[in-house]
Amino acid sequence: MNRIEGKLVLLGGGKMGRALIKGVLSAGVTTESQLTVVEPHAGAQQWWRDELPGVSVTGDGQAAIEAAQIVLVAVKPNVVQQVAGSFSGSWGERLVISIAAGVTLERLQNLFDSRCVVRVMPNTPCLVGAGASAYACGEAVSSEQAATVAAIFSAVGVVDQVDEQLLDAVTGLSGSGPAYVFVIIEALADGGVAAGLPRPLAMQLATQTVLGAAQLLQETGEHPAALKDAVASPGGTTIAGLSVLEQNGLRSAMIEAVKAATERSRALGSHA
Ligand SMILES: NC(=O)C1=CN([C@@H]2O[C@H](COP(=O)(O)OP(=O)(O)OC[C@H]3O[C@@H](n4cnc5c(N)ncnc54)[C@H](O)[C@@H]3O)[C@@H](O)[C@H]2O)C=CC1
Numbered sequence: 001m002n003r004i005e006g007k008l009v010l011l012g013g014g015k016m017g018r019a020l021i022k023g024v025l026s027a028g029v030t031t032e033s034q035l036t037v038v039e040p041h042a043g044a045q046q047w048w049r050d051e052l053p054g055v056s057v058t059g060d061g062q063a064a065i066e067a068a069q070i071v072l073v074a075v076k077p078n079v080v081q082q083v084a085g086s087f088s089g090s091w092g093e094r095l096v097i098s099i100a101a102g103v104t105l106e107r108l109q110n111l112f113d114s115r116c117v118v119r120v121m122p123n124t125p126c127l128v129g130a131g132a133s134a135y136a137c138g139e140a141v142s143s144e145q146a147a148t149v150a151a152i153f154s155a156v157g158v159v160d161q162v163d164e165q166l167l168d169a170v171t172g173l174s175g176s177g178p179a180y181v182f183v184i185i186e187a188l189a190d191g192g193v194a195a196g197l198p199r200p201l202a203m204q205l206a207t208q209t210v211l212g213a214a215q216l217l218q219e220t221g222e223h224p225a226a227l228k229d230a231v232a233s234p235g236g237t238t239i240a241g242l243s244v245l246e247q248n249g250l251r252s253a254m255i256e257a258v259k260a261a262t263e264r265s266r267a268l269g270s271h272a
Pocket residue numbers: 011012013014015016017038039040041044074075076077079082083099100101121122123124175176
């Protein structure tokens with residue numbers, strides 16, 4: 001795993017900032033002493049002091065940003081403008097990496113008055129090293145800086161560089177997707193409970209079934225339809241279940257969910 005050089009500042013120590021930094025630290029891509037977290041809320045600051053006492057935490061990022069080579073922006077989309085304006089120096093050649101949903105490279109370039117900006121869409125499984133991320137680079141991002149982005153996000157999962165126009169769809173699929181899968185797991189477990197299983201056993205079976213199916217798909221490289229067909233015996237249990245999923249529009253619900261989240265990402269970008 002590539003170690004990154006230089007000081008890194010995280011702007012926004014909330015859910016995603018925590019997931020990314022914990023993952024990156026445990027992969028050894030950076031160290032606690034290279035890191036400063038800028039976070040205004042006392043409760044969130046306390047989390048960092050309790051969980052990662054070697055990381056500096058501050059409410060005022062001026063000095064830390066001055067000393068940093070890399071700035072990771074993990075605030076809500078409507079706060080990006082505020083954090084960009086809160087630094088009184090020039091953002092200059094610093095690498096600014098934003099994970100804010102919908103906030104475009106053009107918008108980032110304007111807000112940070114810099115062409116060294118990268119727009120990334122990660123997801124929460126980064127916390128356990130199983131994230132899925134994609135990124136697009138601004139006009140002046142060097143190949144070394146792009147490699148730094150790849151090093152950070154490959155430390156916490158898989159990462160691809162894409163054309164920026166694809167990032168709203170990435171947001172709708174893999175950025176928001178963990179939530180869809182959690183709903184599926186919860187619903188599978190509810191079904192198990194309805195069919196008479198104790199809740200803890202139902203949760204374990206539902207979770208492991210989703211994990212195992214994903215792993216089987218990934219490791220065999222088979223088409224999902226072929227793997228689905230292999231489960232469904234003629235006149236058996238699975239085809240009875242699949243038939244109910246089709247009657248209730250599961251596929252179409254999934255497609256519409258990704259499309260709706262993609263549209264929402266586009267809308268967030270136009271309002272951020
Ligand atoms: N939650 C998710 O699954 C994903 C979120 N994202 C993006 O990540 C960004 C952060 O999302 P979450 O971590 O879920 O939100 P969050 O609300 O958990 O974290 C945001 C943090 O920013 C802090 N903050 C507010 N104003 C600030 C300021 N002026 N300076 C520094 N920090 C400030 C807040 O106190 C909070 O701790 C969003 O832009 C979101 O679109 C991207 C991928 C997945």
